[in-house]
Amino acid sequence: MNVLVVGGAGYIGAHTVQALRERGHKVFVYDNLSTGNLEAVPEDIHFFEGDIRDGDFLRHIFAEYLIDAVVHFAACSLVGESMQDPAKYYNNNVVGTLSLLNAMKGAGVEYLLFSSTAAVYGEPTSLPITETALCQPTNVYGRTKLAIEWSLADYAQAYNLKYTALRYFNAAGASLDASIGEAHPVETHLIPLILQAVTKHKALQVFGDDYPTPDGTCIRDYIHVLDLATAHVLALEKMVQTQQSAVYNLGTETGFSVLEIIKMVEQVTGLVVPYTISPRRAGDPARLVASVNKAKQQLGWQLQHSDLQQIISSAWQWHCK
Incomplete structure (x- = not known):
């Protein structure tokens, strides 16, 4: 297929571009480069710099x-x-x-694979979290993603859109050749922040040590970005094959606390992680761990790279490079 990857210069987007190409799809990348990196886009790929609110430009690309x-x-x-x-x-x-959806509707593009988030669930009532769990996001980011999922469902009902929403948990790691990794203008993800603390000898802020967890710090489900990218390819092909919309969690069904991640970074790097304890951040649930049975059963998806030591080792290799 001819696939437009919107946000394809970003961390997860760039890995998914690679995975799509390896499956034989022709990939085009559209990104406003506000947080993406042009260096992550292969030189032989058509790249368009633009914003998703520019419907006219999108319609031109869809048609051309x-x-x-x-x-x-x-x-x-x-x-x-x-x-x-x-x-x-x-x-x-x-x-x-909505601008993107309207441009797709006008051009007759029927398939959308959407990057959603575990933040749509909010504070879960039971673990692991299944796709049927109640969605009560505790922060604005999660609420915007849930609003988008509702929009997709309404457009699918009215306009024959087929969509798949992938609710992923904490993406981490880097490509095995260390060519692509996490490089955000403002870094907020835990593992790269810990690696920066190690290399720059600047104390990491751990937000909260009074959560109802064994060591008092937040627990999250960390999934390797390569496993995420594989899931995107499988989900896109499944959607086209079945002509059905769907929602899938993407995680590992295993949770690690902030302090456990710090200990693993120390094990992988052989260095001490300096850190201080700060107050909780607003909107941070204590635990988020996925159930991924649905993705495994319906997509045939299997984790290949998401052992915690593998994740941190790949991130460390990219960070060093």
Whole structure:
């Protein structure tokens, strides 16, 4: 297929571009480069610099390049910032996605693979979290993603859109050749922050040590970005094959606390991680761990790289490079 990857210069987007190409799809990348890196886009790929709110430009690309499907990663995604500036998040994430959907509808592009998030669940009532769990997001970022999922369902009902929403937990790690890794203008993800603390000898802030968890720090489900990228390819092909919309969790069904991650980084690097304890951040649930039975059964998806030591080792190799 001809696949437009919106946000394809970003961390997960760039890995998914590689995975799509390896499966034989022709890939085009659309990104406004506000957080993406042009260096992550292969030179032989058609790249378009643009915003998803530019519907005219999108419609031109859909028609000119006969796009069959869209993979949508473009979003503001900082939880703390979303609580401080909700207007930015609703404008970029929700209004931007509606612009993308309307451009697709006008051009007759029927397939959308959407990068959603475990943040749609909020504070879970039971673990692991299944796709049927109640969605009660505790932060603005999660609420914008849930609003988008509702929009996708309504567009699918009315306009024959087929969509798949992938609710992923904590993406981590880097490509095995260390060519692509996490490089955000403002870094908020735990593992790269710990690696920065190690190399720059600057204390990491651990937000909260009074959560109802064994060591008092938040527990999250960390999945290797390569396993995420594989799931995107499988989900896109399944959607086209079945002509059905779907929602899948993507995680590992295993949770690690912040302090456990710190200990593993120390084991992998042989260095001591300096850290201090700060107050909790608003909107941070204590535990988020996925059930991924649905993705395994329906997509034939299997984890290949998501052992915690593998994840941190690949991130460390990229960080060193």
